[in-house]
Amino acid sequence: MAEELIPVVCPYCGVGCRLYIRVVDGYPVGIEYATDIPGISNEKGKLCPKGNAVIEYLLAKDRLKKPLKAKEQGKFVEISWSEAIKEVAERLKTYAKDDPNQLMFFGSARTFNEPNYLIQKLARMLGTNNVDHCARLCHAPTVSGLKQVFGAGAMTNTYKDIEEADVIFIIGHNYAETHPVGFRYVLKAKERGAKVIVADPRFTRTAWFADIFLQHYPGTDIALINGLIHVIIKEKLYDAKFVRERCVGFDEVVKAVEKFTPEYVEKITGVPADLIVEAARTFATAGKGVITWAMGLTQHTHGHDNVRLLGTLSAICGYQGKEGCGCAPMRGQNNVQGACDMAALPNVFPGYQAVTNPEKRKFFEEFWGVELNGEVGLTVIEAAHAIDEGKVKAYYIMGENPVISDANANHVIKALQKLEFMVVQDIVPTPTMEFADIVLPAAAMLENEGSLTNTERRVQWSFPAVKPPGEARPDWWILSEVGKAVGFDRDGSKGFRYNEAADVLREINACTPQYRGITPERLKANLAGIHWPCPSPDHPGTRFLYKDRFLTPDGKAHLAAVDYRGPVELPDEEYPFILTTMRYVGMYHTLTMTGRSEALVKRWKEPLAEIHPDDAAKLGIRTVDWIKIETRRGVYPIRAKVTRAVKKGVIAVPWHWAANVLTNDALDPVAKIPETKACACRVAKISEEEAKKLMEKLPQIIPRIEVVKG
Amino acid sequence: MARKTIFIDFSKCIECRACEVACEREHNGMSFINVFEWQEMAAMALNCRHCEAAPCVEVCPTNALYRDEDGAVILAPQRCIGCLMCGIVCPFGIPELDLINKIMGKCDLCAHRRKEGKEPACAATCPTDALIFGDFDEIQRRRREKFTEKAIEVAKKAEKISLLGV
Numbered sequence: 001m002a003e004e005l006i007p008v009v010c011p012y013c014g015v016g017c018r019l020y021i022r023v024v025d026g027y028p029v030g031i032e033y034a035t036d037i038p039g040i041s042n043e044k045g046k047l048c049p050k051g052n053a054v055i056e057y058l059l060a061k062d063r064l065k066k067p068l069k070a071k072e073q074g075k076f077v078e079i080s081w082s083e084a085i086k087e088v089a090e091r092l093k094t095y096a097k098d099d100p101n102q103l104m105f106f107g108s109a110r111t112f113n114e115p116n117y118l119i120q121k122l123a124r125m126l127g128t129n130n131v132d133h134c135a136r137l138c139h140a141p142t143v144s145g146l147k148q149v150f151g152a153g154a155m156t157n158t159y160k161d162i163e164e165a166d167v168i169f170i171i172g173h174n175y176a177e178t179h180p181v182g183f184r185y186v187l188k189a190k191e192r193g194a195k196v197i198v199a200d201p202r203f204t205r206t207a208w209f210a211d212i213f214l215q216h217y218p219g220t221d222i223a224l225i226n227g228l229i230h231v232i233i234k235e236k237l238y239d240a241k242f243v244r245e246r247c248v249g250f251d252e253v254v255k256a257v258e259k260f261t262p263e264y265v266e267k268i269t270g271v272p273a274d275l276i277v278e279a280a281r282t283f284a285t286a287g288k289g290v291i292t293w294a295m296g297l298t299q300h301t302h303g304h305d306n307v308r309l310l311g312t313l314s315a316i317c318g319y320q321g322k323e324g325c326g327c328a329p330m331r332g333q334n335n336v337q338g339a340c341d342m343a344a345l346p347n348v349f350p351g352y353q354a355v356t357n358p359e360k361r362k363f364f365e366e367f368w369g370v371e372l373n374g375e376v377g378l379t380v381i382e383a384a385h386a387i388d389e390g391k392v393k394a395y396y397i398m399g400e401n402p403v404i405s406d407a408n409a410n411h412v413i414k415a416l417q418k419l420e421f422m423v424v425q426d427i428v429p430t431p432t433m434e435f436a437d438i439v440l441p442a443a444a445m446l447e448n449e450g451s452l453t454n455t456e457r458r459v460q461w462s463f464p465a466v467k468p469p470g471e472a473r474p475d476w477w478i479l480s481e482v483g484k485a486v487g488f489d490r491d492g493s494k495g496f497r498y499n500e501a502a503d504v505l506r507e508i509n510a511c512t513p514q515y516r517g518i519t520p521e522r523l524k525a526n527l528a529g530i531h532w533p534c535p536s537p538d539h540p541g542t543r544f545l546y547k548d549r550f551l552t553p554d555g556k557a558h559l560a561a562v563d564y565r566g567p568v569e570l571p572d573e574e575y576p577f578i579l580t581t582m583r584y585v586g587m588y589h590t591l592t593m594t595g596r597s598e599a600l601v602k603r604w605k606e607p608l609a610e611i612h613p614d615d616a617a618k619l620g621i622r623t624v625d626w627i628k629i630e631t632r633r634g635v636y637p638i639r640a641k642v643t644r645a646v647k648k649g650v651i652a653v654p655w656h657w658a659a660n661v662l663t664n665d666a667l668d669p670v671a672k673i674p675e676t677k678a679c680a681c682r683v684a685k686i687s688e689e690e691a692k693k694l695m696e697k698l699p700q701i702i703p704r705i706e707v708v709k710g
Numbered sequence: 711m712a713r714k715t716i717f718i719d720f721s722k723c724i725e726c727r728a729c730e731v732a733c734e735r736e737h738n739g740m741s742f743i744n745v746f747e748w749q750e751m752a753a754m755a756l757n758c759r760h761c762e763a764a765p766c767v768e769v770c771p772t773n774a775l776y777r778d779e780d781g782a783v784i785l786a787p788q789r790c791i792g793c794l795m796c797g798i799v800c801p802f803g804i805p806e807l808d809l810i811n812k813i814m815g816k817c818d819l820c821a822h823r824r825k826e827g828k829e830p831a832c833a834a835t836c837p838t839d840a841l842i843f844g845d846f847d848e849i850q851r852r853r854r855e856k857f858t859e860k861a862i863e864v865a866k867k868a869e870k871i872s873l874l875g876v
Contacts, residue, residue, distance in 0.1 A: 176724040
C-alpha cells in the first residue's frame with residue numbers, strides 16, 4: 001500500500017498551520033512539514049509541539065465509536081444512529097413547539113465553518129437565537145470592541161504585517177507559548193531592528209524577547225493603556241492628520257486620559273512611570289506599529305473597553321490601513337474566527353448581520369424559508385444562569401467542554417444537572433458528557449473535511465486524512481441528519497439536504513458577504529487559502545482592512561474614552577492575593593486532545609502555581625510543595641513553583657486542569673465574557689493526603705464513560 | 711563537501727520543545743534533543759554536536775559508532791554492546807542507554823529523512839529558527855553578514871544625526 005500525503009490544517013491554535021499527514025490505507029503513520037506550499041501562515045511548514053504530536057489524540061483508545069443514550073447519570077447504553085437522531089429530533093421539536101427559547105445550542109471553534117453554520121441555522125430555524133460558542137470565553141470583547149471602533153470584529157492585518165512592523169506591542173498575550181509559530185514573525189521583525197514592548201502580569205517567555213517590559217497587576221489594563229495614550233497626546237506624538245481625517249471622538253479621549261499621568265498610572269499598575277513614558281514614545285514614533293493581544297486582555301469585566309482602548313491607541317498613532325500596521329487579536333482555536341463569522345453567536349446572522357435588523361432578518365427569512373426570531377439570544381454564561389431560573393431546559397453541545405472551560409465551574413456543574421435534556425457531540429469522553437442524555441460520536445478534524453478560518457481571516461480547506469473510528473461521523477453529516485429529522489427536509493438553502501461539506505460552503509457563499517467569493521473549488525485549488533473579505537469569485541482576498549475607510553456607518557474610527565475600572569473582585573483581608581490564569585505551550589485548553597497525547601503529557605505533566613519568593617517565604621511554601629488555593633467559589637489543590645516571574649501578591653495558575661472552579665463568573669456588561677483573569681484568593685500549604693482528598697472533588701479531566709448492556 | 715549539522719541559535723529559543731516532540735515521533739518514542747531553561751530567562755536546545763574529532767567514535771570498542779557520508783556520527787545498533795564508553799567520554803553527555811534494546815541511543819541527524827532530501831525533524835519544525843540545519847561555515851558567514859549590515863545601518867543613522875547637528 002502506498003503512503004499518501006494529505007494536506008490538512010493543524011487542529012490546535014488560531015495560527016492555522018498547514019501540514020501533511022502521512023497516511024497508509026486511512027491510518028496515520030506520521031506527519032510531514034509543509035515546506036513546499038508558499039504563502040501559508042506557518043512559513044516553511046514550521047510547527048509547535050502540539051502540531052508535532054497531532055496524530056496521537058486521533059489514536060486515543062477511548063475515542064467514541066457509537067451513539068450512546070444515558071440510562072442514568074453517567075451510565076450509557078449503545079444505540080444506533082437512526083435511534084439517536086430520531087430521539088434528538090423529537091425532543092428538540094417538543095421544546096421548540098412549547099417555547100424555542102428553552103433550547104440552547106453550542107457551536108464550536110474546534111470544528112469547521114460548515115457545522116457551525118448548520119448549528120446556528122438549526123437553532124434559528126427552530127425559532128431561537130440561543131446559540132453561542134467558546135469565543136464568548138476568549139475573544140468576545142475583541143469582536144464587540146473592534147466592531148465598535150473600526151466596524152469589524154477581526155484582526156485588521158496578517159502575520160506578514162507583524163513581520164514588517166517597526167514596533168510590536170504585545171499585551172496580555174504570552175505570544176511565545178500560546179502561538180509559537182506566530183511568534184516567529186515577531187522575532188523576524190526584531191532581527192530587522194523592530195522594538196518589542198511586552199505588557200504582562202507575568203515575566204513570560206514572550207517577555208524574554210522584550211525591549212521594554214511592563215509588568216502591571218492583573219486587571220489594571222485600562223490604566224496602563226490610558227497612561228500610554230496620555231503620554232502620546234501630551235507629547236504630541238500622535239498622527240494629527242490621521243486623527244483629523246479618519247477618527248471621531250478625539251476630544252473626549254483627550255479629556256478622559258488627562259488624569260492618567262505616568263505617576264498616577266504607576267500607583268495603580270505598579271509599572272514605573274519612566275517605563276510608561278519610554279514605551280509610549282517608542283510605540284508612537286516607530287512609524288509602523290502592530291498591537292497584539294489575547295486572553296490576558298479580554299478575559300475581564302472590562303475586556304470590551306480594553307479592546308476599544310487598544311483600537312484607539314493604534315488609531316491615534318495612525319497605525320491602521322497600511323502595511324506593517326494594525327491590531328492583531330490572536331485567536332486561540334484554529335476556527336474561532338470562522339465560528340464567529342458563521343454566526344454561532346446569539347446576536348448576529350452569518351457575516352455579522354444583526355438579528356435585530358429587520359432588513360437582514362427578512363433576507364434570511366426568505367433564504368431559509370421560515371419566520372425568524374428577532375430577539376438577541378443567550379450567551380454561554382447567561383444560559384447557565386437561565387437553567388437556574390428554569391428558562392432553558394435543553395442543551396445541544398457540539399465539541400465543547402463547559403465543565404472545564406467556563407468560569408465558576410462548580411456552578412456550571414450544578415446547572416447541567418438540572419437540565420432536562422442534553423446532547424453532546426464530541427470525539428472523546430469529556431467531563432461534560434457525564435450529564436448528557438445522548439452522546440453523538442463525531443469524527444475528529446483530521447478525519448473530516450471543510451473550511452477553517454484562522455486568526456488572520458485566512459480561510460483554508462482541510463482535506464480528510466484519516467478514517468474515523470467505528471461509527472463516528474462528520475459534524476456536518478450529524479447536523480444535517482438532525483435537521484432533516486426535525487422536519488426541514490427540503491432542497492437548497494431551505495432545508496438540510498447536503499451531500500458533502502462543500503455543499504454547505506456553497507450555501508455560506510450565497511448568504512455571507514465576506515465569504516461570497518471563497519468557493520470550495522478555489523479553496524481546494526489554493527492551499528494557502530484566501531483572506532476574507534472576498535466579495536466575488538475573482539477577488540484575490542484582502543490582506544489588511546480599512547485602507548480607505550473603516551467599516552463603521554460613517555467610515556471613521558470611533559475612538560474610545562474610558563475611565564478606569566479594575567477587576568470586580570479585589571484582594572481583601574480574607575482573600576489577600578490576586579489570582580490570574582495562564583497556559584502551557586504543550587497543553588491545550590480543556591485537555592481533551594493534548595491530555596491524550598503521550599509525548600505532550602510526558603513533558604507537561606501537571607500544573608504548577610506560580611508564587612513570588614517573598615509571599616512563599618511568609619507562608620512557608622517551597623517549590624513542589626502542595627498548596628490549596630481558595631476563592632469565594634471553590635478550592636483547588638496544586639503544587640507550587642516559587643518564582644520571580646510573578647509580582648508580589650499575585651498567584652498564577654494554569655487553567656487546563658480544571659482551575660476554573662476558582663475563577664469569577666462576573667460578566668463584562670457588553671461582551672458578556674467572564675472575568676477569568678483576575679479574582680481574589682487565599683493560599684495555604686497543605687499535606688499531600690489533603691491535596692489528594694481535594695483532588696477527588698474536582699471534575700475528572702479524562703473521565704471514563706461507563707457503557708452498560710441494554 | 712562541507713559538513714552539514716544543526717546550528718543552535720539560543721537567542722531565539724522560546725522553550726516550546728517542539729524539537730523534542732518531533733524527535734520523539736521520528737525515533738520511536740525516544741527524543742535525542744533536549745531543551746534546557748536557564749533561570750527562567752533563556753533556554754537552549756542541545757543535541758549531539760557530531761564532533762569533528764568525536765571522542766565517542768574513537769573510544770567505541772566495536773566500531774558501532776561511525777561517520778556517514780554527510781558527516782553525521784551514527785550508531786550501528788547491531789554492533790553496539792551497550793558498554794557506555796561513548797557516554798562516559800562525551801563532554802555533553804549525549805549518548806543514552808536504551809534499556810529495552812540494551813544498546814546506546816543518540817541523534818543520527820534523522821538519517822531516514824536526509825535520505826529523502828529532507829532536513830532533520832528538529833530543525834524542520836523549530837518555529838523560530840533557533841535550530842538551523844546547514845553548513846556551519848556558511849551559517850557563520852551569514853551571521854557575519856548580518857552583523858555588518860546592522861553596523862552599517864547604525865553608522866548611517868549616526869551620520870544623519872551628526873549632519874543634522876551641524
